[in-house]
Each structure stands twice: as C-alpha cells, then as structure tokens.
Amino acid sequence: MARRAPRTDPADLDRALCAAALDELVGAVLVLDANLRIRVATPEAAALLAAPVPTGTSAATLLCGDRPKRPFAEALAAGLPFQAVIPRPGELVGGEQVRVRSVPIPGDGGEDGGPPLGWIVYLAPVASGDGEAVLFHGMWTRDARMKETFRIIEKVAGEEITVLVRGETGTGKELTAHALHALSPRRDGPFRAINCAALPANLLESELFGHVKGAFTGAVKDTPGHVQLAHGGTLFLDEVAELPLELQAKLLRVLETRTVLPVGGRDAIPVDVRVVSATHRALRAEVEAGRFRADLMFRLRVIPVRLPPLRERPADVALLTDKLIAELNARGRRQIERVAPAAAIALERHEWPGNVRELRNVLAYAFAIGEGPVLELHDLPDELASLTAPGAEVVVPAAPAAADDGSPELRRIRDALARTGGNRDRAAKLLGWSRVTLWRRMRSLGLA
Numbered sequence: 001m002a003r004r005a006p007r008t009d010p011a012d013l014d015r016a017l018c019a020a021a022l023d024e025l026v027g028a029v030l031v032l033d034a035n036l037r038i039r040v041a042t043p044e045a046a047a048l049l050a051a052p053v054p055t056g057t058s059a060a061t062l063l064c065g066d067r068p069k070r071p072f073a074e075a076l077a078a079g080l081p082f083q084a085v086i087p088r089p090g091e092l093v094g095g096e097q098v099r100v101r102s103v104p105i106p107g108d109g110g111e112d113g114g115p116p117l118g119w120i121v122y123l124a125p126v127a128s129g130d131g132e133a134v135l136f137h138g139m140w141t142r143d144a145r146m147k148e149t150f151r152i153i154e155k156v157a158g159e160e161i162t163v164l165v166r167g168e169t170g171t172g173k174e175l176t177a178h179a180l181h182a183l184s185p186r187r188d189g190p191f192r193a194i195n196c197a198a199l200p201a202n203l204l205e206s207e208l209f210g211h212v213k214g215a216f217t218g219a220v221k222d223t224p225g226h227v228q229l230a231h232g233g234t235l236f237l238d239e240v241a242e243l244p245l246e247l248q249a250k251l252l253r254v255l256e257t258r259t260v261l262p263v264g265g266r267d268a269i270p271v272d273v274r275v276v277s278a279t280h281r282a283l284r285a286e287v288e289a290g291r292f293r294a295d296l297m298f299r300l301r302v303i304p305v306r307l308p309p310l311r312e313r314p315a316d317v318a319l320l321t322d323k324l325i326a327e328l329n330a331r332g333r334r335q336i337e338r339v340a341p342a343a344a345i346a347l348e349r350h351e352w353p354g355n356v357r358e359l360r361n362v363l364a365y366a367f368a369i370g371e372g373p374v375l376e377l378h379d380l381p382d383e384l385a386s387l388t389a390p391g392a393e394v395v396v397p398a399a400p401a402a403a404d405d406g407s408p409e410l411r412r413i414r415d416a417l418a419r420t421g422g423n424r425d426r427a428a429k430l431l432g433w434s435r436v437t438l439w440r441r442m443r444s445l446g447l448a
C-alpha cells in the first residue's frame with residue numbers, strides 16, 4: 001500500500017514547532033548553533049527583522065551585513081556575550097534600529113567551561129526617537145529621556161524661570177547650566193558659577209553677597225559678590241543643598257527683593273540675575289530633614305530638570321566612548337580605530353558611579369596606557385578589566401534602572417550570582433529556586 005509522502009520534512013516541522021513555542025515564551029529570538037548559523041528563528045524575530053530567515057544563514061551576515069564596524073559579529077566570533085543596537089538589516093544608516101543581545105547556551109562543560117553549544121540572540125525594537133545621536137551644548141546622547149530634558153531646557157531657557165538641575169556627579173549639570181545661559185536673552189551678560197560646598201560659611205557669605213570696606217579684618221575695600229557680578233546674566237549655584245541655613249535666608253531675600261545687601265553694608269543694591277542651581281541630592285528630603293528651607297526650595301525649583309545617570313542610559317556608553325575617543329584621537333598622539341569586543345563589554349557592564357566624567361577619565365587612561373589602533377581590555381583600569389576576565393564572562397550584568405528602587409529580589413539575585421562567581425546553577429540552589437525560575441526572574445528583571 002502506497003504511503004503518502006509527508007508534505008513537510010519532520011525536521012522542518014520540529015523546527016517550526018520549536019520556533020512557535022519560543023515565540024510564545026520569549027518573543028523575538030534566534031537560536032544559533034556553535035558555528036553561529038541560525039537554526040531557529042521565531043516568527044516575531046522574522047517580523048522584527050522584516051526579512052525571512054532561512055535555516056543555516058550566518059547570524060553575523062544577517063545581522064551585521066558587511067558594514068565596516070561589526071562589534072556584535074566580532075563578539076559572537078570571539079565567544080563573548082554582547083548587546084548592541086544595530087541598524088535593522090537592509091536599512092540605510094540612520095533608519096530603524098534593533099537591540100540585539102546574545103546569551104551562550106552552555107555546552108557539555110556546563111556554564112563553567114567548554115565552548116557553548118550555541119547561542120540565543122534576543123531581539124527588541126528600539127523605540128523611535130531613542131537611537132539617533134544628538135549633540136546639545138556639549139552633551140551627546142541617544143537616550144529618549146535625555147532628549148526630553150534637552151527639549152525642556154530649550155523651552156525654559158528663554159524665560160526668566162528659575163531652574164534646579166538634579167543629577168549625580170559627572171552627569172552634565174554644569175554643561176546644562178551653561179546651556180540655559182547660552183540659550184537665554186542674557187547670553188551676552190555674565191555667567192557666574194559658585195560651588196556652595198567648597199567654602200566655609202563666612203567666606204561663602206562674602207563670596208556670594210560681597211562685603212563693604214571694614215566689614216571684617218582684611219576687608220580693605222568694597223568688594224562685590226557673585227550675585228552682583230552676575231548682574232544682567234546668570235548666577236549658577238552649584239551644590240546648592242550644601243548652602244548653610246543662615247545663607248539660605250539671605251539668598252531667599254535676594255530672590256524676593258531683587259536686591260543684595262553686602263556683608264557689613266547698609267544699603268541694598270538692586271540686582272537683575274537669573275538663578276540656575278544644581279544638586280546631587282533630593283532637595284525635598286533635605287527639607288524634610290530640616291536642612292533646607294522649604295520656601296527657598298519652591299523658589300529654586302520652579303522647573304526641575306533631572307539628568308539620568310549613565311547606567312540608566314546604556315546606549316550612551318558606546319556613543320560617548322566613540323565621541324570621547326574621537327576627541328582623544330584629535331590630539332594626535334595615538335589613533336584608536338576601534339574598541340575590542342571584550343573592552344566594549346567591560347565598558348558596558350561597569351556601573352559608572354562617576355558617570356560621564358569617569359568614562360572620560362577611563363578612556364584617557366586607556367589611551368595613555370595602550371598602543372596601536374585597538375583599545376584592548378587590558379588597557380582599561382583594573383576595576384573594569386576584571387569584570388570580563390576570561391572565564392568570568394558570566395559576571396553579574398550592570399544593574400538596570402530597577403536597581404534604583406532597591407528591588408530586594410534584584411539584590412538577592414545579584415548577591416547570589418556574585419557569591420557563586422556567576423554560576424547560575426549554584427546561584428539557583430542558593431536561592432532555593434529551580435534553574436528555570438532563576439532564569440525567568442532574571443529575564444523579567446532585565447538581568448538575563
């Protein structure tokens with residue numbers, strides 16, 4: 001009896017079943033074999049790439065084409081997990097982008113050794129407006145929130161509104177204050193900056209408000225303070241949360257009366273200044289703790305502007321690395337043409353407590369230490385280089401934004417991974433979870 005030939009090869013059916021199941025579970029993913037050829041592509045992945053993905057296609061060719069810069073392809077070839085934002089295959093530069101992230105599938109040696117059996121590549125669309133690099137008054141970004149901040153700065157700069165800039169050290173508070181001045185009708189007037197954390201109270205008082213001759217020993221002549229010197233321009237009060245309470249009262253009076261009374265003086269002098277202030281602290285918490293006057297806070301933060309830390313702007317690390325390297329190259333001593341994948345991963349995984357200033361310093365260090373056209377992992381300072389030492393590539397990934405709210409689960413997982421050197425089997429045991437549960441929780445928290 002003649003049997004009907006199956007309409008489809010069982011292997012193809014299996015693959016389609018696998019793809020559909022993965023699509024259901026995780027969405028847009030590619031599964032690669034050890035030779036980096038695509039074995040499974042979920043329907044969502046094909047939709048995202050806007051292209052059919054034939055089995056056996058080389059992942060590097062599909063995702064990176066023959067572009068000159070192919071860090072994602074290089075990292076795959078080097079056996080290193082990586083994530084990047086790449087132009088959608090077939091798009092011209094500047095078109096739509098896709099976020100790609102590769103995770104190795106452990107081979108026989110488990111997670112601790114041996115080459116991976118293959119790779120999972122997660123794909124995600126990049127929100128429009130979150131990808132294109134822009135330069136705003138010395139600040140580069142691809143980050144949608146930073147761009148929104150720039151839009152606010154542009155909008156309020158022209159008005160006389162008082163702005164409070166909040167951000168961690170090295171996030172660009174000073175650049176923002178300069179931008180506000182440069183975009184205002186006061187741009188031809190003076191820009192005076194004073195750091196309220198840098199001086200003891202009595203010196204700060206005289207620096208800010210000035211003093212008259214004979215006000216104190218050594219006051220040999222009438223001296224204007226920063227408030228007066230900023231007349232017709234902008235006064236930038238850096239680290240304003242550190243202003244002692246008695247000077248807060250005095251500053252409030254300046255803002256309310258638009259006059260300044262120098263130390264030892266009797267006559268208030270009219271002043272026309274626009275105040276921009278900055279702090280790394282939450283001013284509201286300072287008010288609650290009794291260290292900052294609520295009335296002054298309301299005066300200063302008519303418009304609050306927040307600069308997100310670098311670890312919340314993952315796409316900016318690579319962008320700023322490029323731009324800062326270009327700056328260093330322009331000095332001519334060395335020409336760095338590209339960043340080795342392992343170094344790029346270390347830069348991406350670092351938490352950047354010192355933000356852009358720290359990145360600038362790290363690159364200046366690497367530039368000076370290394371040689372030749374490639375920035376290598378071992379050119380980076382120890383605290384970064386050790387993050388991606390061979391065999392340690394499963395080090396805990398950089399904390400996503402969720403870390404900020406102190407999510408206890410996130411912290412537990414990171415602790416467990418840190419204690420087990422990144423070994424997920426042992427970390428899962430430590431947590432009393434199955435490996436799959438750990439993986440699922442890590443994925444939902446953006447750690448896997």
Ligand SMILES: Nc1ncnc2c1ncn2[C@@H]1O[C@H](COP(=O)(O)OP(=O)(O)OP(=O)(O)O)[C@@H](O)[C@H]1O
Nearest residue numbers: 138139140141168169170171172173174175356357
């Ligand atoms: N988005 C950016 N693009 C390029 N360079 C930047 C960016 N943000 C900051 N920088 C650079 O980083 C350094 C720190 O910036 P800035 O002095 O404005 O930070 P800050 O918030 O005032 O820091 P701190 O609180 O420590 O005073 C500067 O060299 C600045 O040029």
Ligand SMILES: [Mg+2]
Nearest residue numbers: 170173174238
């Ligand atoms: Mg500063």
